Amino acid sequence: MNPPPLPNSPTVAKAHQPLLIMHEVRGGYGDADILHGVSLTVNPQEIVVIVGPNGAGKSTAMKAVFGLVKVRSGTILLAGEEITGWRPDAIVRRGVSFVPQVRNVFAEMTVQENLEMGAFLSRSVREEEFERIYALFPDLKAKRHALAGSLSGGQRQMVAIGRALMLQPKLLLLDEPTAGLSPKYMEQIFQICRNVRDTGVAILLVEQHAKQALAFCDRGYVLATGTNRYEGTGQQLLNDPEIAQMFLGG
Amino acid sequence: MMELVNFYLVPGLILGSIYALGAIGITLIFGIMRFAHFAHGDMATLGAYLALGLTTTLSLSPWAALPVAMAGTALLAILLDRLFYHHLQNRPKILTVMASLGVALMLRSVVQVLWGVDPQVYTTGIVRAESFAGVMVRPREIATFATAVGLMVVLVLFLRHTRWGKAMRAMSDNPDLARLCGIDNEAVVRLTWLIAGALAAAAGFFLGINTELNTMMGWSALLAMFAAAILGGVGRVEGAVVGGLLIGVIEELSVLVLPSQYKMATAFVILVAILLFRPQGIFQGKVL
Numbered sequence: 001m002n003p004p005p006l007p008n009s010p011t012v013a014k015a016h017q018p019l020l021i022m023h024e025v026r027g028g029y030g031d032a033d034i035l036h037g038v039s040l041t042v043n044p045q046e047i048v049v050i051v052g053p054n055g056a057g058k059s060t061a062m063k064a065v066f067g068l069v070k071v072r073s074g075t076i077l078l079a080g081e082e083i084t085g086w087r088p089d090a091i092v093r094r095g096v097s098f099v100p101q102v103r104n105v106f107a108e109m110t111v112q113e114n115l116e117m118g119a120f121l122s123r124s125v126r127e128e129e130f131e132r133i134y135a136l137f138p139d140l141k142a143k144r145h146a147l148a149g150s151l152s153g154g155q156r157q158m159v160a161i162g163r164a165l166m167l168q169p170k171l172l173l174l175d176e177p178t179a180g181l182s183p184k185y186m187e188q189i190f191q192i193c194r195n196v197r198d199t200g201v202a203i204l205l206v207e208q209h210a211k212q213a214l215a216f217c218d219r220g221y222v223l224a225t226g227t228n229r230y231e232g233t234g235q236q237l238l239n240d241p242e243i244a245q246m247f248l249g250g
Numbered sequence: 251m252m253e254l255v256n257f258y259l260v261p262g263l264i265l266g267s268i269y270a271l272g273a274i275g276i277t278l279i280f281g282i283m284r285f286a287h288f289a290h291g292d293m294a295t296l297g298a299y300l301a302l303g304l305t306t307t308l309s310l311s312p313w314a315a316l317p318v319a320m321a322g323t324a325l326l327a328i329l330l331d332r333l334f335y336h337h338l339q340n341r342p343k344i345l346t347v348m349a350s351l352g353v354a355l356m357l358r359s360v361v362q363v364l365w366g367v368d369p370q371v372y373t374t375g376i377v378r379a380e381s382f383a384g385v386m387v388r389p390r391e392i393a394t395f396a397t398a399v400g401l402m403v404v405l406v407l408f409l410r411h412t413r414w415g416k417a418m419r420a421m422s423d424n425p426d427l428a429r430l431c432g433i434d435n436e437a438v439v440r441l442t443w444l445i446a447g448a449l450a451a452a453a454g455f456f457l458g459i460n461t462e463l464n465t466m467m468g469w470s471a472l473l474a475m476f477a478a479a480i481l482g483g484v485g486r487v488e489g490a491v492v493g494g495l496l497i498g499v500i501e502e503l504s505v506l507v508l509p510s511q512y513k514m515a516t517a518f519v520i521l522v523a524i525l526l527f528r529p530q531g532i533f534q535g536k537v538l
Contacts, residue, residue, distance in 0.1 A: 089432040098430055106423045117420045121432040123413070
């Protein structure tokens with residue numbers, strides 16, 4: 001039983017069409033570019049990870065998709081529709097959700113209210129929507145009336161991801177979801193990502209923990225100094241000695 | 251004992267509920283737009299005089315004029331934001347604070363030009379206090395307190411249980427994330443001005459009906475309203491209510507130990523003490 005799609009939300013992308021295409025994107029926040037031509041593709045129901053050294057433009061590339069970066073040239077297509085330069089709220093309506101790395105929950109609101117805000121654009125939220133999220137994050141159900149700010153780091157991350165999933169996005173953008181989490185929670189977040197993917201959502205995520213992320217993703221991109229360096233399946237990238245030496249610490 | 255209640259506690263609670271109405275607006279504006287709105291007192295003055303204008307020109311009763319004056323001041327608050335504050339929103343906040351000081355002077359001058367500088371009253375005649383089990387209150391005092399509390403309850407319910415009320419809290423909590431959720435920040439800002447303007451007008455009206463109207467009334471109450479907002483915790487509506495009532499009662503009680511000229515100074519002392527010793531206020535608000 002799927003709820004009706006949001007107003008303006010197009011039907012799900014056709015099977016073999018990539019969901020997201022970034023082509024030769026250049027841009028940054030101010031006058032200086034951080035991205036010097038980044039290209040990547042995300043297919044429906046795929047987990048794609050972006051890794052690379054600090055300052056490679058990983059987060060910036062992801063934020064460019066969500067309209068948070070000034071794109072100077074290049075194109076971004078979502079399900080075949082050009083969204084380059086769109087405002088974030090317009091992109092949300094097209095079925096993309098973004099989870100920032102920090103300050104990604106409403107700390108002074110309850111877990112349930114955080115989820116409600118995630119569905120702000122859909123006007124009325126049905127109980128099934130909450131249940132769908134609580135099924136993915138059983139820990140949160142017992143805490144639904146607790147303030148998000150009172151939760152542990154891992155649980156907060158679950159609230160943040162749950163909030164982003166409320167509108168049933170086609171594409172979920174996660175900016176370093178495991179930063180600062182213990183290995184136990186890191187595994188849990190990765191497992192949640194797989195479960196979310198299996199419900200039909202594509203995920204693009206930026207990761208500091210390159211080895212673990214490449215081991216769990218479907219495909220990966222290695223960025224350095226704002227451009228593409230390598231791409232391939234997670235295993236290919238993990239097994240590439242050159243990448244291992246450059247980015248993964250041998 | 252009854253003397254303490256009748257001469258200090260009752261007037262303190264009435265004054266406090268008026269401060270609370272002003273402090274709620276100040277705290278909402280700070281929480282959502284992150285600046286101290288120094289024109290809030292004069293916005294209250296304007297609201298009070300708008301009600302006066304309605305009673306004299308349309309010969310409405312003051313209580314019938316109140317909702318109209320609230321609506322008018324609410325719309326005016328949105329207009330003032332559009333004209334003076336909106337285009338400063340991405341500049342350093344001190345510019346908006348200074349602009350609000352200018353708006354304060356401007357509003358006061360408009361009131362002085364339209365209604366003159368002499369004190370005025372809504373209705374003439376003496377109203378005797380009635381005794382309720384020894385507590386002496388005037389009907390207008392009961393009406394003031396009941397209306398103020400009613401407005402606050404409605405506001406709190408709105409913030410807790412409605413979609414736009416929650417959106418206001420979300421934006422006060424984390425504006426960037428609110429934007430990522432697709433919450434229209436501009437609409438939240440307009441809504442905030444609407445509420446703050448209406449409540450400021452109510453505060454001005456109640457000040458006027460319980461004493462008299464003069465063009466400095468709002469400006470004089472501004473310090474106490476700020477003290478109330480900070481005492482309760484900036485950004486916390488329930489804090490502004492508690493802070494307002496406390497400041498009102500403490501101001502009245504201060505007369506027991508201090509010469510009455512120092513009544514106003516008590517709010518200032520509380521303000522300084524809170525900023526020094528507990529800047530987050532009673533309800534864990536934002537630190538200025």
